[in-house]
Amino acid sequence: MTTGNTLQAVLAVVLVSTLTAGCGATMRGAAKDTEKAVENTGAALETMDVKSSLIADGRVDTANINVDTSASTKTVVLKGSVPTAEMRSVAEAIAREQAKGYTIDNKLTVVPKQ
Numbered sequence: 001m002t003t004g005n006t007l008q009a010v011l012a013v014v015l016v017s018t019l020t021a022g023c024g025a026t027m028r029g030a031a032k033d034t035e036k037a038v039e040n041t042g043a044a045l046e047t048m049d050v051k052s053s054l055i056a057d058g059r060v061d062t063a064n065i066n067v068d069t070s071a072s073t074k075t076v077v078l079k080g081s082v083p084t085a086e087m088r089s090v091a092e093a094i095a096r097e098q099a100k101g102y103t104i105d106n107k108l109t110v111v112p113k114q
Contacts, residue, residue, distance in 0.1 A: 043071035
């Protein structure tokens with residue numbers, strides 16, 4: 001084998017190794033992206049489930065309630081305001097019942113209606 005052929009062979013091996021490693025990294029990246037998309041979809045479903053449960057229950061004035069869900073921390077956050085402390089507690093209980101396996105962060109404030 002000549003020096004030129006040897007150099008070409010070495011370059012070919014390096015190129016194939018680089019491409020193979022790149023494909024592996026791309027596949028791992030795609031798998032992570034897919035996993036994250038599934039988590040985010042699950043979190044979005046939790047948000048909808050909690051909000052619809054609050055509305056359906058009827059004991060809570062939901063006009064000023066915002067529900068956010070974090071997939072990475074598995075946390076449901078209740079933000080906004082309700083007219084009474086009792087509604088604040090009921091909203092948290094409904095969220096806790098609906099979003100099993102999630103932490104509930106109740107940031108609702110009590111703002112009495114005038």
